[in-house]
Amino acid sequence: MHSRSIITAAATVFVGQALATDAIPVTGSPAGVVYRAELPEEPFFAGADIEGNVRGFISGSAPADGNGVAFTVSFENLPTSGGPFAYHLHAAPAVDGNCTSTLAHLDPFMRGQQPPCDSSAPQTCEVGDLSGKHGTISSTSFTATYTDPYVSLEEGVGAFFGNRSFVIHYANSTRLTCANFVKVQEPIHSSNHSLTSTRAPTPTSHSHGVPTGTGSFTTTSHGSSNPTDAPLPGAASVNHFSVPMLLMGLAAVIFAL
Numbered sequence: 386m387h388s389r390s391i392i393t394a395a396a397t398v399f400v401g402q403a404l405a406t407d408a409i410p411v412t413g414s415p416a417g418v419v420y421r422a423e424l425p426e427e428p429f430f431a432g433a434d435i436e437g438n439v440r441g442f443i444s445g446s447a448p449a450d451g452n453g454v455a456f457t458v459s460f461e462n463l464p465t466s467g468g469p470f471a472y473h474l475h476a477a478p479a480v481d482g483n484c485t486s487t488l489a490h491l492d493p494f495m496r497g498q499q500p501p502c503d504s505s506a507p508q509t510c511e512v513g514d515l516s517g518k519h520g521t522i523s524s525t526s527f528t529a530t531y532t533d534p535y536v537s538l539e540e541g542v543g544a545f546f547g548n549r550s551f552v553i554h555y556a557n558s559t560r561l562t563c564a565n566f567v568k569v570q571e572p573i574h575s576s577n578h579s580l581t582s583t584r585a586p587t588p589t590s591h592s593h594g595v596p597t598g599t600g601s602f603t604t605t606s607h608g609s610s611n612p613t614d615a616p617l618p619g620a621a622s623v624n625h626f627s628v629p630m631l632l633m634g635l636a637a638v639i640f641a642l
């Protein structure tokens with residue numbers, strides 16, 4: 386008698402948002418790697434009621450136990466109204482200071498923004514929802530240090546934040562300002578023979594300007610068509626889990642059958 390409802394439920398899960406899984410805790414963060422994002426001189430939001438911009442930065446490095454990322458957050462000169470302010474890791478870097486081009490929150494598990502993050506169950510929140518998990522800002526200057534277990538310092542994994550950005554939002558979600566992360570310290574290697582690989586390739590008879598690829602962001606066009614300042618839907622974020630998750634959903638359906 387239950388089989389029909391089980392199949393229906395499984396199919397609903399397969400198709401719907403409920404497929405979102407909890408964030409996976411990150412282990413083995415590389416020691417010595419530091420990424421930092423420093424706010425620019427001018428705010429993105431033209432109507433910002435402040436002189437200049439919010440000043441400050443977010444930096445992230447490996448905690449002593451190598452689990453997750455230890456963040457330092459430091460902001461000052463926030464507006465006196467329009468808060469509490471939220472801030473998030475966003476999926477893409479800003480292009481020429483354009484905070485809209487940062488796309489949606491870092492959300493490798495495709496959780497989406499609704500329902501809002503419950504800070505008592507941070508594994509259920511979007512990985513990039515730092516203020517959801519660790520608190521919003523309701524003062525004109527703010528500092529915090531905390532470890533987030535679900536963010537990664539390891540290039541190549543979905544929860545990696547080092548090639549992305551953070552955005553500070555007004556309470557109404559308008560994007561006030563944003564900054565891109567850059568690597569400010571290299572990992573501690575036992576040997577450093579890899580230095581030879583940074584040499585430029587020797588020129589050949591075909592001269593077509595081989596890019597050296599030393600640390601510039603690849604600004605892939607994500608084709609965002611959302612012109613508003615509101616955060617984009619979570620589905621727009623870059624992630625690597627959609628295929629495995631679809632397979633898991635499919636497996637659930639088959640199992641129910």
Ligand SMILES: *[C@@H]1O[C@H](CO)[C@@H](O)[C@H](O)[C@H]1NC(C)=O
Pocket residue numbers: 432466467555556557558559
């Ligand atoms: C959001 O709040 C800010 C600060 O109060 C305000 O200037 C801005 O116009 C608001 N944006 C929207 C879309 O209401």
Ligand SMILES: *[C@@H]1O[C@H](CO)[C@@H](O)[C@H](O)[C@H]1NC(C)=O
Pocket residue numbers: 483484485486609610611612
């Ligand atoms: C900022 O980026 C968005 C989306 O990437 C784009 O639609 C918009 O035109 C850009 N704004 C400016 C001022 O370049």
Ligand SMILES: *[C@@H]1O[C@H](CO)[C@@H](O)[C@H](O)[C@H]1NC(C)=O
Pocket residue numbers: 476477478539540541542543544545548549603623625
């Ligand atoms: C950032 O790196 C991740 C891998 O860690 C990659 O999947 C993603 O596409 C990169 N994002 C950008 C905007 O380059």
Ligand SMILES: *[C@@H]1O[C@H](CO)[C@@H](O)[C@H](O)[C@H]1NC(C)=O
Pocket residue numbers: 576577
């Ligand atoms: C590379 O190794 C040499 C000696 O082995 C050391 O003096 C130097 O600091 C190392 N450089 C880096 C960038 O690790």
Ligand SMILES: [Cu+2]
Pocket residue numbers: 472473474475490552553554616
């Ligand atoms: Cu945001």
